[in-house]
Structure formats: C-alpha cells, structure tokens
Amino acid sequence: MFEKLNYFLTIIINLNYLTMKKTIFTFVFLLTGVVIFSQATHVYVKTTGSGSGSSWDDATSLVNALSLTLNDGDTIFIAAGIYVPEDSLSGSTGTDDRDKTFELKKNIHLIGGYPADAQDGSTPDPENNPTILSGILDGGTNVYHVVTVTASKVTDEKVLLEGLTIKGGFADGTGSVTAGNGVAYNKNQAGALIAIDTNVELKKCILTENGASSHGFIIYAYNNTDLLMVQCSLNNNSTTSSSNGGIYVRSANALFEDCTFDSNSTGGVAATIYTYGASNVRAYNSTFSHNQAKNQAGAVYIRNNSNGVFVNCTFYDNTSTANKGGAIFCYDGSTIDLISCTLTKNKSDWGGAINNYNGTMNLTNTIVSGNLKTDGSSVSDITGSFTFKNSIVADSVYDATGTIVPNVKYDIKTLDALNDNGGYTNTCMLNDFTNSNPAIAYGMTVADLSTLGASFSPIVPDDIVTNDQIGLSRSGKEYMGAVVADSPVTHVFSKKEDVMNISVFPNPTSGILHVRFNDIMGCNMQLYDITGRLVSEKVVTNSVASIDMSAYKNGLYLLKIKTKDRTGTYQVVKQ
DSSP, X not given: OOTTOOOEEEEEEEOOOSSSOEEEEEEEEETTSOEEEEEEEEEEEOTTOOSOSSSSTTOBOHHHHXXXXXXXXXXXXXXXXXXXXXXXXXXXXXXXXGGBOEEEOSSOEEEXXXXXXXXXXXXXXXXXXXEEEEOBOTTSOBOSOSEEEOOOOOTTOOEEEESOEEEOOEEOOSSEEEOTTSOEEETTSOSSEEEESSEEEEESOEEESOEESSXXXXXXXXXXXXXXXXXXXXXXXXXXXXXXXXXXXXXSEEEEESOEEESOEESSBOSSEEEESSOEEEEESOEEESOEESSSOSSEEEOSSOEEEEESOEEESOEESSSBOSSEEEESSOEXXXXXXXXXXXXXXXXXXXXXXXXXXXXXXXXXXXXXXXXXXXXXXXXXXXXXXXXXXXXXEEOTTSOEEEEEEOOGGGBOOSBOOSSSSOBOOBOOOSTTOHHHHSOOOHHHHHHHHHTSSSOOOHHHHTBOXXXXXXXXXXXXXXXXXXXXXXXXXXXXXXXXXXXXXXXXXXXXXXXEESSOOOEEEEEEETTSOEEEEEEEXXXXXXXXXXXXXXXXXXXXXXXXXXXXXXXXXXX
C-alpha cells in the first residue's frame, strides 16, 4: 500500500562521544524500510594537542588527525601555530625526509585561524591567529611538497583549505613517488601544493616562500583537477631555475577570485599562472603586481589551446626581463579575454603589458596604458594582433566597433598608482571624472557588460561583470578599467574588516532594503550616505531586518554592521 509514496522521514540525531572524534550522525529512514547512514566528523587540533581530538579541550596533533579514518566532508579545525609534516607521502620508501608532507587522502576540510588557546565558541581569525603549514624541517631542510592532495575526484566533494598559511616547500628533487592512489607525484614540482585529478579549494589562504625547480613552483594542478582560490594571497614565492609557472595548470581548470599575486619571481616563464593542455583559467577581481619572469610573461602565460578570462583584474608593475609580455603572454592557439581590466607600469621590450603570438586576444572595456620597455626608456604596451571594444591602448581610444575614436586621446596621468582603494585587493583608480576623460566617456554600459558575461560558457556571473574590482556597482557609470570609484572607498569590503555572512537584497533597491543575518544574532546596523552622514540606525535582534529607502536620494550608500567582535561594511545602491 506504500508503493506509490515517495516521501521519507528524516531523523537527525546529534551524538557527542568522548572518543577519537566528534561525530554528527544523520539517519535517513525511507518508508521502504531502507536506512541510509552518513557521518560527518569534527577533529580539533592544537600544536600542543595530545588528546583524542574530540574537542578543543581534548585537542590532538595535526599529524594524528590526518592519520584517523576520515571520510569525504569531514573537518579538521586547527588552532594558531606552526605545523610541520612528520609522515612521508604514502608509497615513499621513507628514506628521504623531504618526502614528508601533509597528505590529504579524502575530500576533507582543514580550517585554520582559531586562537592558540581555542575553546568552545571560538571563531576563526586568520589575520590575528596565523596557522602555518610549514615545509621547513629541523635543520632547515625543505620538504618537496607542503601539501599533497591524493583524494579522489568525487562529484560535489572537495578538499578545502581555509585560513591557512602554506610556506617553506621547495620541490627540487629528482624522480617521483607513486602514492597509495597509484598516481606519481614528481619531486621537482609544486613547493606548496600538488593536486592531480581532484577538486581543491583554497580560501583566505596565504602561500609564501615556496619554490621548485620545474613546472609549478607554487602549485601544480594537473589532469582534470578543478582548482578554486578565493581571497588568497600568493606572495614572495620564487625560484632561480628556468621553471615555468608559479601555478601550473595542465589539462585542468582554475578559478581565482579576490586574489593577490604579488612579488613572485622565476628564472623561467610566468611568475604566477601558466596553462598547458587546453586548460581553462579565470580570474575575477584579482591583482597581479610586482611579479617577475626572466623569460616571457612576467605574470600570466596562456598557451597550448587554453582559455583565459580575466574580469575586473589589475596588472601592475610586472616584468619580463629578457623577452616578451611584461604582464601577459598569449600563445599557441590560446584565447584570452580581458574584460574591465587595468594594465599599467608593466615592462618588457616586446609588449610591455601584453604579447600575443599565434593566439586570440580580446580587450573589452579595458585600459592598457603606461607600460614600458624594461629599461623604462619608452612606451611599449602591446605586441601582436588584438580585437578591441570600448578600450584604451596607450593614448588611443577604441569605440564599441573597435574603431579608433578620432581626435580623442587618453592621458595616463588620469590613472593613479596601485593603492588600497577598498576591496580585497589593491587597485589603480582613475582620478579625472570629467567627460573629457575618454576612460569615463567611452566605456560599456552595465547592460552590455551583463550581456557579454552571459555569452560565455560557463557564464561570467552577473554580480562579477556588473560590479567593479572593489565591489562597487557599474550601474550608471560607463567607465573603463577595473575600478569605477570616484574616490578611495577603503570602507567597502576593506581588508581590515571582517566581512560577515549576511545577505543584502534587493541591491540595487528602489524601496525596502532587506538584510538577512545567516550566522549572527544581535548587532547594530547603520546606513550612511556617500558623504558619511548617518541616515539610519537600528539595533537588530532578529535574523532579518529592513530599511525603507524609498524616500532617500538615488546613489551609493554604505551599510555598516557591527557585532561585539566583528565589523562588516557593504555597498548599497538606491535607484
């Protein structure tokens, strides 16, 4: 009689055991009589931990936590401190200490940034509680890979590293180790992290002081790996060898959002991103600055039938010291789209900003100006064939048809140097907002940008392409380049503030603005106009609050949310 019933009863039972792990059990009992069982494990880690890992008070070591029988979706919470690997990669003979690594065999989550003396209720703050995965062994020797991801690729599962600093790996060995998963991991690639045929996300992580003697001296992502990096900083990684690419993406996919690539250097090609084997790379709201390569591509090299899409990105003072493409080199049947980007102060003798050789380069709503030869003696912005739409190259202005606008010239003096103008990354802001500035007068409308974003497969999200690099709406501003701010707005998504998990909608709004608090209760909510005048203030005790903005003037407003220990500030547009 129950054959046609397709509903089920879900019973969730939370059980805490003072055993090796803190486990949440979920039973789903189907009316057919079948029971489905799943579990999610929480393990707590401190540098001084020697317990079971069932709680902060009974924390264990990171080495012990990784030796437990963990499953996809389990989480290890890590308190501040320095952690050094003690176990060799599975499959290693164990005779080479440098094979030691933090091996992630399952799609687990590692979340750092908790206080060194964390207790129940502690929250992560990576900036003030640095949690370091260090590849420097006793005696100063470097491991080959600080992190090795050997987890299988599973739909809807991933390895997540959040709030961690990964440093001190240097992959300059010979040969490889075939790990327990049957995959060979080369000892000369990826000082920080190596991932092959898996899903990996890094969020709010710092990767610094890593190197290698071959491809991917920071990260090596290979063979169908999907790599996602959000709000990460990759800085001061280096190699003097002729290795190719800080992050080597081979036959794989990578997305970078709100990331900073700064002061990385290589004796070879591409100090930040290198693609090969029909790979796909996208970068949104990210900055590439002060990177240097001895050969082509000071920052990014897209080659071998690969595709690169860069939206709201800034390329500043990157250098190819001996060859081509101070910031970007497109080669070998590849395609690069630059949308609402700014490239300036980059240096190379052949294309101070961009060199295109046997590829396709599309510049849309982008500024490429003020780039130089390596000795700084003369201007060198681009080399090769390009298509242009609503863009500036050197002092020439291109309209929507790709035609140079007659009798209109761009002045590089209207573009400021790299600075903290708000957002997660440093940017270059325009300083002339008169109609005589073609960067203001000849850019794309937000509607056209939205249409353009939707034309890609997969699409560029509308909230990316219709906002600028620091999170300001492009609505009503037909500006070229990465930033549309009229003045520095360090209060919008400031790196100095902890942006909280809230939803603000609809935004833009013409009437009632709703704010949903997803993980906090109890706060003060203030709304300021662009002059800094307080126009509304509320004490919030529920999970949803509202502000009636129907009588306010159209324009930009700033919503500030304050709790006892956090502050977040968000841009709101009244239209």
